[in-house]
Amino acid sequence: MLRRLLPALLGLGVVAASAAAPAQEKKDAPKKRERIAIAEPTKAAADPDFAVQGEYVGELPGGRKVGAQVIAKGLGEFTIKAYHGGLPGDGADMKEVLAGTAATKDSKVTATLKHAAETSTVEIGGGEFKVTAGGNTFALKKVERKSTTLGAKAPAGAKVLFGAPGDEKNWNGGKLVKLSDGEFLDMGVTSKDAFGAFKAHIEFRLPWMPNSTGQGRGNSGVYLQNRYELQVLDSFGLSGENNECGGIYTQHKPRVNMCLPPLVWQTYDIDFTPAAFGEDGKKTANAKATIRHNGVVIHDDVAFPKECPGGQPERPSPGVFQFQNHGDPVVYRNVWVVEGK
Numbered sequence: 156m157l158r159r160l161l162p163a164l165l166g167l168g169v170v171a172a173s174a175a176a177p178a179q180e181k182k183d184a185p186k187k188r189e190r191i192a193i194a195e196p197t198k199a200a201a202d203p204d205f206a207v208q209g210e211y212v213g214e215l216p217g218g219r220k221v222g223a224q225v226i227a228k229g230l231g232e233f234t235i236k237a238y239h240g241g242l243p244g245d246g247a248d249m250k251e252v253l254a255g256t257a258a259t260k261d262s263k264v265t266a267t268l269k270h271a272a273e274t275s276t277v278e279i280g281g282g283e284f285k286v287t288a289g290g291n292t293f294a295l296k297k298v299e300r301k302s303t304t305l306g307a308k309a310p311a312g313a314k315v316l317f318g319a320p321g322d323e324k325n326w327n328g329g330k331l332v333k334l335s336d337g338e339f340l341d342m343g344v345t346s347k348d349a350f351g352a353f354k355a356h357i358e359f360r361l362p363w364m365p366n367s368t369g370q371g372r373g374n375s376g377v378y379l380q381n382r383y384e385l386q387v388l389d390s391f392g393l394s395g396e397n398n399e400c401g402g403i404y405t406q407h408k409p410r411v412n413m414c415l416p417p418l419v420w421q422t423y424d425i426d427f428t429p430a431a432f433g434e435d436g437k438k439t440a441n442a443k444a445t446i447r448h449n450g451v452v453i454h455d456d457v458a459f460p461k462e463c464p465g466g467q468p469e470r471p472s473p474g475v476f477q478f479q480n481h482g483d484p485v486v487y488r489n490v491w492v493v494e495g496k
Contacts, residue, residue, distance in 0.1 A: 165190035188229050190364040194484035195419050197335050199363035204231060207264050208365075208391075209416050210242055211284040213295030221293055222247055222282050226392035229366035231259030233279075236264065236392050242300070244451040245414050274374055280289030298300045300415060302422040307356050309491035313403035316346055316476070317490040332486050340487040342375050343480030350380065352495030355425045361400075361417045362484045363387045375418060376404065382466040382472025383442060383459045387485060389413040401448045409453035420488075421449055428495070430459070432471040442469070 193199045208227040222242035226234040235255045238247035255267035264279040275288030284295040289293035309315050315326045317340045323329030326344040371391030390399035395412030400406050424447040431440035441458040
């Protein structure tokens with residue numbers, strides 16, 4: 156029995172606990188989803204869905220490690236992603252990703268898992284993703300992963316573009332966002348300094364926007380040389396496309412989706428080589444970059460064939476950083492750059 160729980164736990168046939176009514180019954184009208192966009196951690200914590208969403212890790216009977224991501228969809232509804240081996244970037248077999256749904260009913264977040272003739276139930280809450288089947292129960296525990304480069308200090312010779320309040324002066328349009336845990340750099344800014352080749356460290360935090368989807372959920376962007384966009388988006392639990400977090404917009408999708416849940420500080424570490432141009436002004440080599448998202452390589456020496464949409468035209472001159480503003484309250488901190496040759 157327990158050996159047969161593996162496919163059930165990993166989401167085959169997952170259905171919401173509050174299943175759809177039979178066809179002959181009248182369905183309720185869809186619930187209205189008002190836009191929620193919260194950058195303040197204490198305010199987000201007041202939403203019961205915020206405590207449920209996140210990442211869970213455990214072992215199946217027999218010792219095999221599994222991971223699960225629970226993604227809030229608003230109004231007490233969730234998507235579940237489950238992985239053999241652990242979580243993305245930490246052992247997950249990304250070729251075998253299975254998904255399902257869960258919902259809140261009677262103040263509990265539950266799902267029914269069906270596989271062949273077996274049925275098991277899942278209850279999520281109190282920091283556990285608990286599975287019960289055949290009279291046996293086991294649980295995955297909630298974890299809060301942190302980037303391995305979070306809080307990295309600027310090395311000697313680096314230009315600190317934002318390290319503390321007052322550094323907003325290093326940005327055109329620079330202003331602070333004051334929250335309960337600090338003062339951070341707002342979006343819609345360009346750096347006053349321009350750069351050619353560089354190594355950069357950037358930290359950002361996505362807002363809590365459970366009722367939003369796609370490009371309307373925590374959207375910003377880091378423009379390198381104001382030409383090439385490294386997408387910033389709440390893509391937690393998504394497939395990892397070129398228009399999602401870590402993607403080079405319209406050009407390259409990340410090797411793995413390393414986006415953490417909203418309101419968790421995340422990092423980009425970027426090694427950038429600019430495009431080369433001949434004396435005639437024609438491009439002789441594409442710009443390239445190696446990028447780590449939360450400490451994991453998601454782009455390895457990828458080339459930019461041209462500027463990204465919204466970016467400035469490619470030229471031999473240095474370019475500035477832009478933190479794009481799409482109206483969602485994304486904030487930035489600990490931004491520094493080491494110029495290359």
